[in-house]
Amino acid sequence: MARVLVLLPARDFDPSEAAVGWRVLANAGHTISFATADGRPAVADEMMLTGKGLDPWGAIPLLRNLPLVGLLMRANRDARKAYAEMTVDPNYVAPQRWDVIDVCAFDALLLPGGHRARGMREYLESEILQRHVASFFDQEKLVAAICHGVLLAARSISKHTKTARGRSRASRGSGIPTTTGLIRSRTGSQRGMSVQQEVTRALARPDDFRDVPKTDPDYRQKTSGLQRDSMDDETPAFVVRDRNYVSARWPGDAHTFAKTLAGMLK
Numbered sequence: 001m002a003r004v005l006v007l008l009p010a011r012d013f014d015p016s017e018a019a020v021g022w023r024v025l026a027n028a029g030h031t032i033s034f035a036t037a038d039g040r041p042a043v044a045d046e047m048m049l050t051g052k053g054l055d056p057w058g059a060i061p062l063l064r065n066l067p068l069v070g071l072l073m074r075a076n077r078d079a080r081k082a083y084a085e086m087t088v089d090p091n092y093v094a095p096q097r098w099d100v101i102d103v104c105a106f107d108a109l110l111l112p113g114g115h116r117a118r119g120m121r122e123y124l125e126s127e128i129l130q131r132h133v134a135s136f137f138d139q140e141k142l143v144a145a146i147c148h149g150v151l152l153a154a155r156s157i158s159k160h161t162k163t164a165r166g167r168s169r170a171s172r173g174s175g176i177p178t179t180t181g182l183i184r185s186r187t188g189s190q191r192g193m194s195v196q197q198e199v200t201r202a203l204a205r206p207d208d209f210r211d212v213p214k215t216d217p218d219y220r221q222k223t224s225g226l227q228r229d230s231m232d233d234e235t236p237a238f239v240v241r242d243r244n245y246v247s248a249r250w251p252g253d254a255h256t257f258a259k260t261l262a263g264m265l266k
């Protein structure tokens with residue numbers, strides 16, 4: 001069985017993207033290790049668990065406790081259950097520190113994302129993590145990134161490795177980070193760009209960016225932002241696999257994303 005490393009910020013990561021991936025991989029028999037900046041257990045974004053603060057009126061102190069749209073946007077029941085189970089896993093409770101990670105000890109890397117919260121900033125801007133991610137690419141180990149995890153992959157390639165950019169010139173999309181339409185409205189770049197803009201800029205060719213093709217028979221389900229996949233239904237998901245790299249857009253792709261990575265690890 002494979003050894004998978006999950007990188008997390010101290011707080012504010014998306015519970016669905018991390019916990020669903022953990023559960024799918026653990027159920028497949030793989031060993032999952034975690035790493036945080038200080039070696040303490042990470043804490044997920046509370047808004048993505050409760051839905052409070054996700055509504056248009058979420059910044060208003062009293063009204064933020066009345067989530068409506070937020071209840072639809074937060075982690076669903078399956079993801080919340082997986083998160084509760086993950087947080088008592090011995091490996092989760094005792095994570096490694098980012099600065100002592102040995103890339104050679106792992107077969108694959110999982111990069112969850114997160115909402116636009118302050119805790120994600122250290123994760124996305126960490127030079128330590130960027131070097132580790134670049135090492136996974138350079139050693140041609142499996143790398144899986146979802147949501148803002150794709151941004152960390154893009155920054156790692158831009159600054160620390162030439163491997164992926166060289167491949168992208170050889171064939172469309174080879175070994176490069178890709179992301180998709182539902183991330184377009186989410187910001188996360190200190191450069192004032194959207195996630196899509198920054199990721200596209202990191203590619204050797206802008207047209208290496210992949211989006212849901214309008215010819216897809218399930219285009220509306222994949223792009224509505226209202227439907228999420230499950231272990232039994234991949235219809236709403238859009239996941240891109242390219243050699244040793246797999247990427248996805250948002251929590252609604254989490255099950256299909258994790259299943260794809262598990263299949264690559266066989």
